[in-house]
Amino acid sequence: MKGFIDLHLRPNLEERAEIRRIIERSAELGYKAAGVSLPQEKLQEGVREIRKICSDVGIDFISRIDLEPRNSAELLRSLRFLRRRVEVIAVKCLSKSVARQAAKDRRVDILSFSPIDLRRRFFDSAEAELASRTQVSLEFDMAPLLYLHGNQRINLLWKMRIETIIAKKFDVPIVLSSGVSEAWLLRKPEDYASLGYLFGLDFENAKKAISENPKRIVERNRMKLSPNYVAPGIYVVRRGKDCPK
Amino acid sequence: MPKIVRRRYIAVRIDSDQTIERKDFMRAVWSSILRLFGEHGASQTELKMIDYDPAKGLAVLRCSHKALPMIKASIPCITHIGASPVAIHVERVSGTLKALRRKLSL
Numbered sequence: 001m002k003g004f005i006d007l008h009l010r011p012n013l014e015e016r017a018e019i020r021r022i023i024e025r026s027a028e029l030g031y032k033a034a035g036v037s038l039p040q041e042k043l044q045e046g047v048r049e050i051r052k053i054c055s056d057v058g059i060d061f062i063s064r065i066d067l068e069p070r071n072s073a074e075l076l077r078s079l080r081f082l083r084r085r086v087e088v089i090a091v092k093c094l095s096k097s098v099a100r101q102a103a104k105d106r107r108v109d110i111l112s113f114s115p116i117d118l119r120r121r122f123f124d125s126a127e128a129e130l131a132s133r134t135q136v137s138l139e140f141d142m143a144p145l146l147y148l149h150g151n152q153r154i155n156l157l158w159k160m161r162i163e164t165i166i167a168k169k170f171d172v173p174i175v176l177s178s179g180v181s182e183a184w185l186l187r188k189p190e191d192y193a194s195l196g197y198l199f200g201l202d203f204e205n206a207k208k209a210i211s212e213n214p215k216r217i218v219e220r221n222r223m224k225l226s227p228n229y230v231a232p233g234i235y236v237v238r239r240g241k242d243c244p245k
Numbered sequence: 246m247p248k249i250v251r252r253r254y255i256a257v258r259i260d261s262d263q264t265i266e267r268k269d270f271m272r273a274v275w276s277s278i279l280r281l282f283g284e285h286g287a288s289q290t291e292l293k294m295i296d297y298d299p300a301k302g303l304a305v306l307r308c309s310h311k312a313l314p315m316i317k318a319s320i321p322c323i324t325h326i327g328a329s330p331v332a333i334h335v336e337r338v339s340g341t342l343k344a345l346r347r348k349l350s351l
Contacts, residue, residue, distance in 0.1 A: 145322065146324050147324065184260075184330045184331075191321035191334055194314065194320075195322075197317070203314075
């Protein structure tokens with residue numbers, strides 16, 4: 001898998017034409033892979049449908065689920081059920097206890113926080129330290145930077161700047177995603193990398209945040225989901241007739 | 246001896262269902278720069294439109310090389326011109342107009 005990856009598309013799954021429009025637009029703008037956020041109740045059906053659209057368009061499909069647990073127990077229950085079913089698991093942290101649990105759990109891939117309610121952005125040094133041990137990534141959706149104005153955007157940029165400094169200090173990978181639900185809000189990957197300037201992410205690191213960092217997450221999880229995976233560090237390399245006698 | 250001013254030429258593509266007038270486009274760019282960086286920041290950009298082709302939806306802008314990150318961050322933030330939704334993408338950046346035109350024709 002090479003090139004730019006948009007890990008967070010949020011089309012309205014009821015409108016098939018809109019899903020196709022967003023995926024086609026992603027391909028036109030130069031993305032090689034797209035992660036589509038799916039609801040838990042329509043997971044199998046959604047994966048099948050969107051994978052077909054993606055293969056028609058010629059873009060790699062990444063299945064993703066966004067969990068919004070109310071407490072740590074609910075998060076653990078969901079992780080146990082879903083980890084072997086989807087390629088990317090993002091946790092939208094609505095409380096501090098959920099944020100801490102998500103940061104220390106290796107089964108979580110991405111931490112995401114509310115762009116509007118800044119009191120619920122719990123990415124501080126303690127959170128970053130936990131996330132750096134488990135290599136859980138911090139996700140920034142770019143769409144709110146385009147549709148928010150005035151005080152809301154000023155405060156969001158201020159918060160994102162602080163979080164970028166903390167993430168760099170603790171070596172937490174940052175993932176830049178579009179987070180769009182409508183095709184006209186999509187921008188080219190280089191444009192998103194340029195937006196990094198607004199919150200202190202330099203152009204090279206911003207490009208990594210749309211290419212290498214999401215790629216690492218997807219490749220790691222695809223490896224784990226493959227039938228050859230046994231345990232961390234143990235893979236089946238040959239089986240049956242392939243084994244030397 | 247006068248100081249040599251280093252400039253950058255930026256080609257941008259305008260994605261819209263409607264044809265955008267030159268002055269509307271420029272107003273949207275300035276408005277985006279002002280919202281993000283204020284009047285002090287905008288004054289440092291030395292922004293000027295060099296070329297505009299509404300039919301192709303292509304524009305060439307010139308700015309100070311130090312202000313390039315500001316311009317590149319402001320352009321994707323434009324979501325509407327007038328009432329019509331638009332997406333503006335930076336296509337190419339170059340140090341000379343000649344090189345930019347050459348890159349665009351490739």
